[in-house]
Amino acid sequence: MSTIGNSKSRKYNVGLIQMKMGPDPEANLDRALEHVRAAARLGANVICLPELFQAQYFCQREDTRLFELAEAIPGPTTARIAEVARETRTVVIASLFERRAAGLYHNTAVTFHTDGSVASVYRKMHIPDDPLYYEKYYFTPGDRGFQAVDTAFGRIGTLVCWDQWYPEGARLTALQGAEALFYPTAIGWHPAEKAEFGAAQYDAWQTIQRAHAIANGVYVAGVNRVGHEQGDVRGNKVEGLGLEFWGGSFLADPFGRVIAKASHDAEEILIGEIDPALLEDTRRNWPFLRDRRIDAYGGITQRFLDAEFTTTEWK
16 A cells, blocks of 8 residues: 555554563463553554563563563464454564574564554564673574565554664665654663763653654654563562663654653553645655765665774875
8 A cells, every 4th residue: 555645635543552561471361462452542554562561570580481471473463453453453563582493583573454463563673782681592583574564544664672772773664654663662760870960861762763754754653661670571580689670752853853652651542643635744844865875875874984094185
């Protein structure tokens, strides 16, 4: 379905679900699906859940037993989400721990059409490895590239958490025609660092995504979890201070303005409007896509441009 040519009359609402996760994955899934239903009742057309919402953030430790949380796609969880998408006639974005094959796992976002069919499967491309974020132990980097997909309401793109720090991913998704970029996320403060760095860390997180909105003339949604977690899965958790997930989910418009924002400490369903006419108007006045020098960007595919390869003689 092409969405080009009817931007003046076509608006739709997104629902961003900011939620807490408990130690029981089955209970988390039940609650998430109830949140989807609630968002639909509030008028949301496209609904996004946080990253890996079925469990507390288990990547705080390396434990082979936790691979048992992973599930094939399609599988029982996608079947349940598809049923709710069909029931509510909404587009649903769900971040899942995918078991692709024995010993091969991904951090994957699945987008469901309003009839419950799968619109896209996006595997997280950038995988972090930081204290209490040991994702490289669990996840293989994505191999399906960056994607935009047509839905009943508009053309959207989905990336995942650590992807949000990379302008290349946002650009390549926007260049495929996405009107809105969704980033299901699990990001929080180390409690010992919060007092000194907490405000700056959140500000950087929001700012980089607002920059994606401005540079590409698109809407951007950051969808985070909230609450303090030690990675408790069915009563099995690690000792230590854990992570305090900072919430603050938000929607930014193509001008970079934050038009909806959640709190830092409570579950919320955030509703915001996508107006393709505003996207087009913003791009007409800020024609960044027009003025790109695509002939000059070859170096972007290099890891780093060492000085001896970048200097030239003046003539």
